[in-house]
Amino acid sequence: MKWKTLQHNGILFPPAYEAHGIKIKIKGENVDLNLNQEEMAYQWAKKKDTPYAQDKVFQKNFTEDFAKTLPAKFKNISYQDIDFSHAYKIVDKEKDLREMMTKEEKKALALKRKELREKLVQKYGKAIMDGKEVDVANYMAEPPGIFIGRGDHPLRGRWKPRVTAKDVTLNLGKEAKVPEGNWGKIVHDNDSMWLAGWTDYLTEKRKYVWLADTAGLKQDRDKAKYEKAVKLSKEIEKIKERIVKDMKSKDPKISRIATVCYLIYRTAMRVGDEKDPDEADTVGATTLRKEHINITENTIEFDFLGKDSVRWQETVKAEGNDKQFQENLKKLIQNKKPKDEIFEDITSRHVNAYYSSIVSGLTAKVFRTYLATTMVKNYLKEHDNIKGKTPNEKLYHAKLANLEAAIMCNHKRTIPKTYEDALQKKRDTLKNIAKEQPWKKTMDALKKAEAMEAKTDAQKKNKAKKIKTLNEQIKKQKEKHSERAEKLQLQIDLSEKTKDYNLGTSLRNYIDPRIFKAWTNEVGVEWEKLYTAALQKKFLWVQNEKVLWSELAKN
DNA sequence: TACCGGACTTAGGAACTGCTCT
DNA sequence: AGAGCAGTTCCTAAGTCCGGTA
Numbered sequence: 001m002k003w004k005t006l007q008h009n010g011i012l013f014p015p016a017y018e019a020h021g022i023k024i025k026i027k028g029e030n031v032d033l034n035l036n037q038e039e040m041a042y043q044w045a046k047k048k049d050t051p052y053a054q055d056k057v058f059q060k061n062f063t064e065d066f067a068k069t070l071p072a073k074f075k076n077i078s079y080q081d082i083d084f085s086h087a088y089k090i091v092d093k094e095k096d097l098r099e100m101m102t103k104e105e106k107k108a109l110a111l112k113r114k115e116l117r118e119k120l121v122q123k124y125g126k127a128i129m130d131g132k133e134v135d136v137a138n139y140m141a142e143p144p145g146i147f148i149g150r151g152d153h154p155l156r157g158r159w160k161p162r163v164t165a166k167d168v169t170l171n172l173g174k175e176a177k178v179p180e181g182n183w184g185k186i187v188h189d190n191d192s193m194w195l196a197g198w199t200d201y202l203t204e205k206r207k208y209v210w211l212a213d214t215a216g217l218k219q220d221r222d223k224a225k226y227e228k229a230v231k232l233s234k235e236i237e238k239i240k241e242r243i244v245k246d247m248k249s250k251d252p253k254i255s256r257i258a259t260v261c262y263l264i265y266r267t268a269m270r271v272g273d274e275k276d277p278d279e280a281d282t283v284g285a286t287t288l289r290k291e292h293i294n295i296t297e298n299t300i301e302f303d304f305l306g307k308d309s310v311r312w313q314e315t316v317k318a319e320g321n322d323k324q325f326q327e328n329l330k331k332l333i334q335n336k337k338p339k340d341e342i343f344e345d346i347t348s349r350h351v352n353a354y355y356s357s358i359v360s361g362l363t364a365k366v367f368r369t370y371l372a373t374t375m376v377k378n379y380l381k382e383h384d385n386i387k388g389k390t391p392n393e394k395l396y397h398a399k400l401a402n403l404e405a406a407i408m409c410n411h412k413r414t415i416p417k418t419y420e421d422a423l424q425k426k427r428d429t430l431k432n433i434a435k436e437q438p439w440k441k442t443m444d445a446l447k448k449a450e451a452m453e454a455k456t457d458a459q460k461k462n463k464a465k466k467i468k469t470l471n472e473q474i475k476k477q478k479e480k481h482s483e484r485a486e487k488l489q490l491q492i493d494l495s496e497k498t499k500d501y502n503l504g505t506s507l508r509n510y511i512d513p514r515i516f517k518a519w520t521n522e523v524g525v526e527w528e529k530l531y532t533a534a535l536q537k538k539f540l541w542v543q544n545e546k547v548l549w550s551e552l553a554k555n
Numbered sequence: 556t557a558c559c560g561g562a563c564t565t566a567g568g569a570a571c572t573g574c575t576c577t
Numbered sequence: 578a579g580a581g582c583a584g585t586t587c588c589t590a591a592g593t594c595c596g597g598t599a
Contacts, residue, residue, distance in 0.1 A: 014592070069588080103578095103579075110571090110572085113571095123594095138587085140591085142588080142589065142594075148589095148590085149590070149591085150566090150567075150568090150590065150591075153590090192560080192561090192562070193562095193563075194562075194563085197561090197562090203590085204560095205560095205590085205591090206560080206561060206562075207589080208561095208562075208563080210563080221563090221564095225564090254565085270565095270592070270593080271592095271593070271594090272592095272593095273592070273593060273594080274558090275591095275592095279591080280591090282591085282592090284592085286594095306592095307565080307566070307567095307591060307592055308565095308566055308590080308591065308592085309565060309568085309591095310567080345556095347556095348593075349595085352593090352595090356587075363593080363594070364593080364594090365564085365592095365593060365594080368565095411566080411567090412567090413567065413568080414568080418582085422583090423583080429576095432579060502566085502567070502568095503566080504566095504567095504585090505565070505566060508566095509564075509565055509566085510563085510565090518576090524583085533585085533586095534584085534585075534586065
């Protein structure tokens with residue numbers, strides 16, 4: 001049971017589509033559009049300048065769904081048959097109007113948006129769970145639109161229809177007042193955390209409305225996740241021994257399971273669950289195929305598409321226990337074809353059953369938490385001559401630790417289009433800063449003061465005072481100048497190092513926040529400088545933890 | 556064991572905000 | 578003061594894990 005009482009105001013639906021008077025032609029013939037069809041055309045037009053619009057599968061999928069809504073004679077049209085030029089014109093015009101708006105108009109519009117949002121949050125953004133007010137995360141139903149998957153998703157370009165109240169199930173306490181609306185179903189499932197849910201027409205996946213990270217229930221679970229990783233770290237030697245032993249097992253199935261488990265422990269790879277055929281072809285540890293690995297004399301090379309079709313390229317040097325691992329892999333792929341799964345009949349269930357037989361509650365994903373957290377802890381431990389450094393250097397240092405975790409978890413990002421230009425600009429600015437001498441004027445004043453004639457005691461005193469003040473001023477100016485240069489230099493360095501890595505995901509989901517909490521306390525830098533306002537709220541539970549770096553650093 | 560589907564966590568990129576530098 | 582952009586939040590897709598049923 002997760003709660004006793006639960007009250008909320010249901011969910012909000014996106015506004016109905018407003019007609020723009022879009023006209024289209026199919027094979028040269030004018031075709032009238034109803035509101036739904038026009039909405040589809042409008043959404044397509046909004047995508048026209050993105051790479052999606054050039055994607056053949058995207059075009060074909062959209063055209064098919066669009067054709068389904070049209071008269072029978074258009075059933076078999078192809079993308080090239082449709083003339084969207086009027087829709088494109090309308091979208092361009094809207095964009096122009098937005099850009100032509102004056103500062104004041106933009107500001108007024110932003111303010112209006114903000115006010116509306118605040119009003120809606122008042123009504124839908126709060127729930128009362130067990131007598132306490134808690135924030136709701138996503139209280140709005142997903143708007144209709146063109147499905148954009150990641151990688152080669154077979155459904156990309158298809159139309160995701162509008163969700164209405166009758167599609168939605170609300171989860172409320174028995175005592176709660178049912179919010180007004182034509183809801184599909186009301187349930188009182190106090191074993192669940194969701195407030196509302198519906199099944200997505202297109203993907204046939206269940207969608208949910210959840211509480212925000214700030215809710216007590218969420219905080220407890222987040223802490224429990226990191227506690228699991230702590231438990232794993234305490235038992236890691238035992239686990240490793242068992243896996244290494246079982247990799248040599250005579251029972252081929254046990255050996256296979258142990259080999260996948262070693263892979264996960266060694267690389268922080270995801271376990272790799274079963275997938276639907278109408279999803280992008282991505283893999284994890286248990287679903288790796290022969291074509292994804294290459295074994296050389298003393299390495300194992302991995303190259304495959306993982307979650308979100310992010311490429312995972314890694315070379316594992318086979319040393320120590322890795323030798324057995326390498327041997328097992330070699331044997332496993334021996335008589336297989338490139339498309340064959342390396343671990344054949346092994347699934348995530350086998351892996352998790354095996355792990356939890358060693359440590360209760362242990363599953364594959366805990367390894368990613370454990371490995372990312374350990375990475376950060378060890379990096380900070382090994383680079384501990386930091387206390388005398390500036391706050392900028394300390395934070396830079398923490399971010400390098402964060403980067404280690406991101407690399408471990410393979411949190412890659414596409415390099416931003418403006419990356420090179422932005423970096424060059426920073427380099428140029430740094431060069432200019434080096435040339436600047438903002439203390440020069442003060443220096444001149446100092447020289448003048450020094451040359452000043454002073455006869456009486458009062459004059460001498462006055463002169464000395466002036467010289468002292470100017471010297472102090474110069475010192476301050478120089479400090480400020482060098483700090484500015486230092487800050488920019490560190491920024492440049494970090495942006496080069498994190499070029500294609502995304503630090504946010506590991507910070508949010510994998511690194512035990514108590515590590516950075518203890519470390520920032522230890523070295524005297526603000527914890528808040530590492531975590532955004534939203535993350536500070538997510539990790540509110542950390543505030544009640546007594547964490548000492550000296551204790552954490554012991555193991 | 557195979558398969559299905561529900562519940563919950565993790566994920567990258569788009570959209571937006573607000574801060575810094577000129 | 579205003580532009581430009583870095584940092585942050587939002588969005589929702591895509592995973593993990595597990596219970597249930599045949």
